[in-house]
Amino acid sequence: DTPGFIGNRIGTFGMVNILNNVKKLDLTVEEIDELTGPIIGSPKSATFRTSDIVGLDTTVNVATGIYDNCPNDEFRDTFKLPEYIYKMIENNWLGSKTDGGFYKRIKDENGKSTILSLGLETLEYSPVKKVSFETIRKARKISKVLDRFSVLIEGQDKAGQFYRFNFGTMFSYIQNRIPEISNELYRIDDALRAGFGWKNGPFQIWDSIGIKKGVEIMESLDYKPADWISDMISNNIDNFYKVENGLTNYYDISTKSFIPKPGQDSLIILNNLNKSSIVWENSDSLISDIGDGIINLEFKTKMNTLGQGVLIGINKAVDLAEKNFKGIVIGNEGSHFSAGANLGAIFMAAAEQEYDEINLAIKFFQDSMMKLRYSSIPVIAAPHGLTLGGGCEVTMHCDKAVAYSESYIGLVEVGAGLIPGGGGCKEMALRASKKFSKNDVELNVLQEYFMNIGMAKTSTSAYEAIDLGYLQPNNDTIVMNKNHQISIAKKHAILMADYGYLPPFKSKNIKVLGKQALGTFMVGTDTMKAGKYISEHDQKIANKIAYVISGGDLSQATLVSEQYLLDLEREAFLSLCSERKTLERIQHILKTGKPLRN
Secondary structure, three states, rough: OOOOOOOHHHHHHHHHOOOOHOOOOOOOOOHHHOOOOOOHOOOOOOOHHHHHHOHHHHHHHHHHHHEEEOOOOHHHHHHOHHHHHHHHHHOOEEHHOEEEEEEEEEEEEOOOOOEEEEEEOEEEEEEEEOOOHHHHHHHHOOHHHHHHHHHHOOOHHHHHHHHHHHHHHHHHHHOOOOHHHHHOHHHHHHHHHHHOOOOHHHHHHHHHOOHHHHHHHHHOOOOOOOOHHHHHHHHOOOOOOEEOOOEEEEEEEEOOOEEEOOOOOOOHHHOOOOHHEEEOOOOEEEEOOOOEEEEEEEEEEHHHHHHHHHHHHHHHHHHHHHHHEEEEEOOOOOOOOOOOOHHHHHHHHHHHHOOHHHEEEEEEHHHHHHHOOOOOHHHHHEEOEEEHHHHHHHHOOOOEEEOOOOOEEOOOOOHOOOOOOOOOHHHHHHHHHHOOOOOOOOHHHHHHHHHHHHOOOOOOOOOHHHHHHHOOOOOOOOEEEEHHHHHHHHHHHHHHHHHHOOOOOOOOOOEEEOOOHHHHHHHHHHHHHOOOOHHHHHHHHHHHHHHHHHHOOOOOOOEEOOOHHHHHHHHHHHHHOOOOOHHHHHHHHHHHHOOOOO
């Protein structure tokens, strides 16, 4: 029981160290936040925005508490905040709760919002400026955050200078907190990941560049390594962690040996699997044997987007499992399950009017989803984080989803000027058909699903995904601990296989409502267009969704097959690929990461 416990002691030090040295480093508020945000695996709020969110007064209180109660801390004076902080307190610039802190949002005479940042020398606000560093540009090319640090510390610009200072002081600080605040170094990493949202803890960051390199950076700042660090180096130990037999081992200072990190026995850590577990791989996907007759399919693309390489991996996984294994888990340990289809490939083909190529690609996507649905072995999806577009379609076509509670699931293709083309519209029509009850108003159920697709509704949790129809309440499972997700998914696959799994019957009796639903939906989109709630292109996309989910302009309610709906879906998708405004939307997303309303 020490002041600030573990998380606040280390996390607050990181913040106040920057507050005290930002002027010396000749960096602005927005530059610091660019350097300390997602590029190093921290939340988007980074440093100054985090202070605005929690309140500058809270930051001051925590720092003061540590200063007052830690008289022997070698960095104690760092917790004394600079004069400009107290000037901000005096001005009541506390952050979001006072409408002004390090950042401030204002509206001009036209009602347009503008974000201003505070100049720490002048204490005056000015529009936020775009930040660019060559070191960050190089690091962004590396998808795995932990592999970026060796590049960041070698930068020859102000960014590289900042990282050497920031990590050097952090390494010096954390080495002396053992055993003061924790006997085990892994607890410090766990506390910062859980409490401050860091993707990697400080010892993991140090580990990624090597202990010796970290000491070199410390010594360049006139900090000396702790005795136990020097002892590790003298014994030719250059890492705090190592993997043995699929388990993460940490260096224990008291025994001077590596000990397995507790609580791993029931986990499956994909990153810890050795190369002998790899069954098959290509540049975009990886199939691993995770034991007991189950294989795991992992996507390896940026944001785990779905392209031809991933679809080939899906087909290969099913083929291998049907011959030699009992089941499949589709999961990964990245930040997101999948951000959807590879829009870049679609844009290039559409711009060159290669519509036959797009048609074949969408057909391959649809066939891959149907192969998942009707394979002879159980397939379990493990969605987490962003599970959008194609990622949502993959999840819906698996036998079961073991979803992490913080999953953001949705069919969001309308934002790119398209409709779900990998079986998403078909699947929502199928699920609506299953919910139709005798003497019930069937149109209401279908309309709800139509609105979810047309408005690109995305769940804010796995529980809301059930309400939106993306997950099924009596079939799918939600887990609260992401570390257990893959192992729980594997257990479900084994259970289904051992109980004599049989694939579902191919649906040929999906009830679609035809013109009854189509007319209602089109009147609705026309009304929204007339009220200027949606654009003309929004209306066109919504009408395409309505056409597919209604089963076309059939004169009455009819029973149709899945393939019938897939063909309608593919036709509608292709027609939108030829629209200029769709290409503008895709291009805007690729450039900015944000949807365009045109």
